[in-house]
Amino acid sequence: MPAPGDETAPAARPAPADGPIQWAGYDNARAVASLRTGEDESVVYGTASIGGRPCVLVAFEFGFLGGSLGRAAGDRLVAAYRAAAERRIPLVSLVATGGSRMQEGMVALMQLQRVAAETVRLREAGVAHVAVLRDPATGGGWATVGAGADVVLALPSAQVAFAGSRVRPPDADPAAYTAEDQYAHGHVDAVVRPEELRDTLALWLRLLSAPADGPGAGRPAPAPPPPAFAGPAGGGEPGTGWEAVLRARDTARPRSGAYLDAYFEVRATVHGDRAGGADPGVECGFGVHEGRVVAYAAQDGGATRPAGFRTAARLIRLADRLGVPVLTLVDTPGAANDAVAERAGAGPAIADAFAAIAAARVPVTTLLIGEGGSGGALALAAPGNTWATSDSYFSVIAPELAAAILKRPPAEVPTTADQLHIRPQDLVELGIVRGIVPRGT
Template sequence: MRRGERFYRFRAKKRGGGRALPGGGRGVASPAAREAIGAVATGFREFGEELVSGDPLGWPGYPEKLARVRERTGEGESVVVGEAQVGKTPVVVVAFDFRFLGGSVGEAAGRRIVEAFERARESRRAVVSLVATGGSRMQEGMRSLVQLQRIADACVRAREEGIPHISVLRGPVTGGIWASLGSSADYIIGVRGAEVAFAGSRVRGEEATEGEAFTAAGKLRSGFVDAEAEPGEVPGLLRSAVELLRPAGGEPPAPPEVPRALGFARPPRDPWVAVMRARSPRRPRAEAYLEDYFERRVEISGDRAGGVDAGMLCGFGRRRGRTIAYAAQNGTANTAAGFRTARRLLELADRLQLPVLTLIDTPGAGNTAKDEREGVGTAIAELFCTVAGLKVPITSLVIGEGGSGGALALAAPDNLWVTPDAYFAVISPEGAAAIVEKDRSRARQVAGRMKLMPQDLVELGVVRGIARPKRRPARAIRTSYDAVRRWVVRGHSSGKEHVTKS
């Protein structure tokens, strides 16, 4: 216990083994902590019940208010913590009870959250936070506010030890807890319709513009949460996320297998044909490769800095019993937000010791004035550095256009492969023609000098090899019954000559 903290013991009423309390029957969106827990987890075992706040400021009427809310809710504090299972995966749960003074966090609630992260580190379990809070508790003043620092410290220590944190924003989620616990999670699910904002509606005032910016939907659109779901959809999504992001252990992971080529079986002999193949709208794109490669997957979204790029698909998938992180370009010119989302994905994979697969398919990075204002060059540089510093293995496959640095930023330096209907070049043929020949119309001729075909890349030592195509099913043999019978009889007869009697 830190110096100056005061906690009082509170004997909670018996609650029937952790069964859900009345809270409107809204499942995970319920204001009641235990109902939310019951909607997503099983086998809940509470700890930290003895930690309850006193009255550090001598706030008039505060002790009586605490007594009334404890009697009404049956809870000793605004946060309930314990161990449970989400699906078959053991987790540590942090659940806010909005009925308890608006889910506000005082000294004891902060201490409970910190203890939950410590338990997660000790037991190597993921943390699942079910957040519904108005922020810090006014009646405990700065003794309440400094809990944000302690919660952040607990999150960082867990992060350093590879403990994932998945957060469900039940709503409302405002104030310091959004700025310390909720928004720092590795994977964030927003319940549809939930208010999510740093400043709550009372703080913003009536003159503040209400709208999507203050909701889970707005946070998804701006890249601050990974998914938005209806309350009934949350348990399944959470189950998948927890299973895929469970803490790693044991031996370092092996590199991901190279995906099989889904398009042409053989590379072209003409460089311009290679370019046209890669640009064909009929060519299999990243989504087709991800569906073929993984049994199931969960996507992350956004760069956590206000941007989303639909042309950069990132997430985690299950393949043959193990989780693999992926970042896949979808054939468009990527923005700074896309490169930053990929960087976020790779950093998370590195912390969780997960191998990485990248799929390369872009004509190049965005080159508009907007891209420059958003720092696309800096974002690419950061991604290059992240790839260079990865401690987990990475496998990369060029599945379409490999356009300059925007494509190379996702490439494994020593484990890069290419499909038969892809190319990789220092710049687009049109760009090269404009620079070298000062005539973009000479792109086809210039392409012939660029050594950009798959077999050229192998010869140059840039890629390790060309991905093998998808195997075609064997064709059925059509023959008559009499023909098969004669073949069997002949084989049986000839076989008798080799039988040795004992």
């Protein structure tokens, strides 16, 4: 038989009786499956149009030997990935599989390596992949085609797991193997009802199909003007550092959601860090602004957790591969520093966010909309292209913590805030931000 890396076309490689390991009755099982489903393999693919956007569509037929992956199915997956890369149109995979096909032994399992290689090639080509997890999506099909996609959608109550129902520990929590639980732990971007799937896919194809060399490519995304807000000083720049802090902490101040709603005509979120976590205080995704696709990562005023930094880094790297400019909205008192956050890798997650922005080839624009607390805020700020609102501050450390470290009494916190030079106008003078964005009307 061919070497594992041989990509000879299926027609040039005649199949031996009962498959590569001569599993007795395999040919008959395939014939029965074909009669039942009308298909000759567990995977079919072709071109399609969803919402007027072209794509390469892959569908698993679970009725054909449990949608399992064998050599012929692997050939079709390779062909589908390559067609998407060559035509530079997104790949959409409708996954329903129990895993690798036992009747082909290790030959079946090695299809996972082939899919992984094509995933890398698709990413290098700057082509997006959206996977839809049907019931079930388990084993190697989930761990390669499904989890390897850029955007992962799942149908409600679908079984989503690496371990199939017959091989799990007998005392395993059944909830851990559901689409909803995978979403809660940051492995799935959205759980979508069947009647909403077509429109959801159409939106994602619109957001992910923007050509890297199309109109506006290479231009930074304009920072959104702040929504109208009459702060403590009624507008204008804060007079003192402490006033800047109080204005940034004002609960009536517009948060990131108000900015995103005003800025984007439509948007869809990228959810979770793909490492077991999701931070509700950081929203990431893609949206359309004045006809142009822009990626965004927005802090919402709370302490950012490790999953939030990792999700933002994931978003920035995806946007960079697709040639989409990035907008970040910075608003956090700092990174979460409780024991749970430390054990979840706060330091490595912050480092990853810094690295993602530093490595980005697409323009990244940042608007500081509230608190800018230390490295937890700076990690999402674009060097040389950060702007501030008049209701914001940026500081190496919170004034209260600085006073405590210096053993100053609480009454000296405002003075300490002034000494830190954290007002928006101070940041402009220091060259930290490019300018102050006026409020909207």
